[in-house]
Structure formats: structure tokens, C-alpha cells
Amino acid sequence: MPKPFTPKVVTANALLEGDVIYLAADDSWVRSLSQAEVLTDEAVAQIRLLDASARQAEAVGVYLADVAPSDEGPQTTHFRETFRATGPSNYAHGKQAEG
């Protein structure tokens, strides 16, 4: 039995800065997970992934990451994505420093 599709966001690293980016509903790349477009339909998610992967001048390593929708925006469901969304745990560097 196929695994049911769970909500996702399109994520990658920015080409120039290398930092974590997410695809927003208006097709822009945003730095904060809270602004990312949540994809609940698998077919739509695959199209968004394909389109984003073609934007090679902007992003590197594009993939779909699991999230849980909430009133505060999408929330990470795996600790790896949590670190990507916030920054390393030994220093207040990365996203957490940027606010």
C-alpha cells in the first residue's frame, strides 16, 4: 500500500550564500520556514519541485521536506529540518541570529 502523502515544503540552499531557503507561494525564495508554501497535494508538490529544481541560478540541492502545518505556519517534523530552519545548536549562528 503506498505511503500516504504528508505535507511538504520545497527547500534548498541559496546559490550565493549557501543558506537554507524555502519556496513561497509567489515563487520567491524565502529565508524563513514560516513563509514557505505548504504543499498538501502530491502532484502539485512534484510540479513545484520540478520547477524549483530548474532554477539553477538561484538554488542548489532542491528537495521536498516534511512539515506539519500549524497556525504559526509550517513546523518541522524531523530534527534535521529543525537545525536547517534554525541554525546550529552550539552557537546562535545562522537563522536564529538573523531573527
Next chain:
Amino acid sequence: MYRYTDFDTAFVAERNRQFRQQVERRIAGHLTEDEFKPLRLMNGLYLQLHAYMLRVAIPYGTLNSAQMDQLALLAEKWDKGYGHFTTRQNIQYNWPKLRDVPDMLDALAEVGMHAIQTSGNTIRNVTADHFAGAAADEIADPRPVAELLRQWSTDHPEFQFLPRKFKIAVTGSPNDRAVIKAHDIGIQVVEREGRIGYRVLVGGGLGRTPMIGKELTEFVPLAELLPFVEATVSVWNLLGRRDNKYKARIKITVHEHGIDEIRRLVEDRFAETRQAFNGADLELFDEIAAQFQPPAFRNVPTDAYDSAYEADPVFRAWADTNLWDHKAPGYAIAQISLKPHGQTPGDATADQMRVMADLARRFGHDELRISHEQNVVLPHVHKSDLPEVHKILKAHGLATANIGLISDIIACPGMDYCALATARSIPIAQEIATRFDELKIEHEIGDLKIKISGCINACGHHHVGHIGILGLDRAGVENYQITLGGDATETASLGTRTGPGFSAEEIVPAVERVVQAYLEHRESPEEPFLAAYRRLGMAPFKTALYGEETGKKARAA
């Protein structure tokens, strides 16, 4: 120490010029990421979790003060004010921007440094004993051979697309501080009947299939060393498993074919390679060796050291723990711990790098070493200068007296930075160090090496830690497996897994129970953890970790 020739300088400048163009073409969209990735990796540039990471080579861990100052400049100007020293004696910058990397490489080239072959399926940065040229037990300085290997391997046309990466380590002492038995090729300087030669080991390595290297030859003279190493890499280049990256390392080739067959093939190939070496390598070796002459050691009294040792218990604790025997009378090897309790192992700020550079300039004959244990070494310090050196180190958070103790932990960057990691390493190291500092039993425990890896690739050398910790992802939760009895020295051994892993919350108490079991069962304070483990076996530690029933089963097994 070795200074780049005009050829070296021009070579690095040309590589940097090429890479600058490649970066520009990538940014302009003329190169895809698939096209660009192998080019950036050839120049030490990775893309990690939060940013690019630039890995800079520190060949055989040797630096002078100007180079250390330049590393500080890079940290300050293009990173977040610090750098991370690694188990391969490299430094990594965790936050560079793509556009800045060519400038970073040019800045490195100004002091004879680069990032060539710090990545990719090629012969990586050659490592060596961090006490090279200074240790009292040394037969010969391993660095001339390491430098010869560096020059030979750099851009070697046959070895740019090997089945996988290839790591070589060299030691000049019978006491192995370069972990030669866990390298693809380990080279040990040996002396036989007054002749210096080289013992060559092959097929060691950690990662998902850890193996201890096997002896390929017990002795090759200098005249045959380079053709012999070339023959060895060449045989593997043909035999290596390119069908499966997990089976591509030479350790698997040695395991699958057997050391005797590999030796036969290497000797066959050696008959060819030997003909191709016309002696230029030996002339080059002589030129290199001439640049590794020992500094002019001073012959002055050590009274200042003796009186500080008597009067100052903090200095005494540091001296007892962080100093090592030097070959020259009145001198010591001073180890600077980059493991202050609760901090990230191996990190140094730009200010700290400058302090260490300044100490090398003023008190250390302008030499520094990076150890594979992620610490910094001042290899030549006269004992009379040590009280002042200690005072300065202390003022800059660099005087932690814990070399070789439980908080001197090797930890890979783990999931805080590394795209391959499956769990974090750094916070576990921080918590263990903090916990044992609180308990104030670190010195009572004595020699105990904890090594932590955040994934099966084992960059944190956990297999050869007295206590090894491997972080894994178990159903979306960080989980940590413990191994015991690993050893990275000349008596190398791989640790044995204790049993089921522990959560991030459970791992520090688990380590504490292992240590308490050691303290309870050791014969005396003179029996180190590793010796106690080898005498006692796993049972008492299993009992401590999992309870009496599991311990009984371990005893019965």
C-alpha cells in the same frame, strides 16, 4: 619548515585563477551545479547544512605564525570569527559565501596555503605526528616524507579520479600519534642496522566498515618509498570497487583479495614504477629535508619553570597534563587545548589564533602544529618560557589542562553543520565535558579518550575511542551507540559495541556509568581505562549500562 618554491606558488596561483573563473561562470549561469560541483570539490568547497564550507589543507599539521595569522584573518573577514580544526589536521570555515571563496583562496596563497585535494576522490592532505621534529621518542622527522608525498600526489594525473578518497599518514616514532593503522596507507619511520627506512601499512580505515591496516612491507629504503607507494595506489586504482562507493576504499580491496595477493600485485607493479623514478625524487627529498632542520635551541637554565611548577598548582596541573617530552634538553612540547569545558571541540576564534601565532613567534621558534585530536601544539618551547606562555594562554581561554583526559574529546561537526550527519556530535561532547568538570574527577580518571561521530562515516574516529559514541537517526530521533575498547595508537584496536543505543538525554549518564564502573573495577589509579577494559572485558560495563541481567549474559558469552 618547508617554504613554497616559485613553482609551488605559480601552481597555486594558476589553480586559484581557474577557480575564480569557474565560480564566475557558475554565478553567471554558464555552468550547472552538476558541472560546478566537482570543480568546487577539487578546491575544498562543500555545501553543508547552513552554508558553504571551505576545507583548507594544513599539510602534516605544520604552520608558522604568519600562516596562523592568515587563518585568523579568513575567520574574521569571511566567516563568523572562528575556524574549526579537524582530525585530518585541516581547518574548516563553516560560513563562507560562494562569491568570497576565490578571495579566500588568494589570501591563503599569500602565505603558501591552499585547499587543493582537501576533497574529492584523490589523495587527501597528508597527515603526520603532531610532535614531528620535536618528540623525544622520534627516530626521524616524518615531515620531509610527508612533504614529498604531498608534492608527488598533488595533481598526480593517475590519481585524480580514484575509486574513492585516499588518506596517508606518516609517523616518525614507534609511538603512533598519527593513527597510521586507520589510514589507507600508514607509513612508519623505522631503523634497522643503522639504516632509516619505512614500514608501510595498508587498508586501514574507519567508516561503515572499520579495519586496522595490515603490514604491506616491514622495510623499504627511502630510494624505494615513493615508487612503492605509487605502485600501491596504482594497484588499488585498477582493482578498487567503482561499482559501489561503500566498497570502494582500499581496505575493502585488501579484505577481498587478501594482503598476500595485494602484496604480490604491488611488488609486480613496483618493478615497473621503480624504473620510472630516475632519482629526481631523492634529490627533491634532500631539498625538502634541508628545510626541516631543527631550530637553534637555547641552552639556558630552567629555573623559572622549576619555581613556577613548585609554587603554582594551576601551572603545575597544566604542565603535568599538557606538556610532552622534547628531544632537546630544557625544552618541552606544549599542547594547547581547544577543548575548554562546554565549548565546541576544535574551534578557535580569530583572536585565539592570533594569540597562538604570537606565542609561536615569541617563544616557539615560529612553529605550530595542528593535532589530529583537534588541538594546537607549540612544538619547541624552552621550559623557562612556559610560565609566561601559560599566563598568556590562560588569559585567552586556551589553558585548559585536559589533554588526553575525558574532556579532550574528538567530535566531528555532526548534524549541527554536516550534510551527511545523522545526529549531532558537538552538544554531546559539550555535555560530557561539562558533566565531568562538575564532578571534578577528570584528573582522577586519567587517560581516557572519548571520540564522537555524528554518522557512520566516523570522522570523529569513534571506532578507535576508548569510549566511542556514534550518533544515528532512529525513527527521527537522535540515538547514540557506545563502543568500548578502541585504540588509535600503535596498539590499535576497534571498539566493541556495548548494546542498544541511548537517547540524547540518556547518553551522558550512560557514559558516566561506564566511567564509574571503571573507577570501581580498576586495579589501581595507575591502570588506565583501556588497560582495565582489556583485562576485564565488556561484562562490568554492560552491567553498568544495562543492568545485572545483561551483564551476566556478557560474562557467560
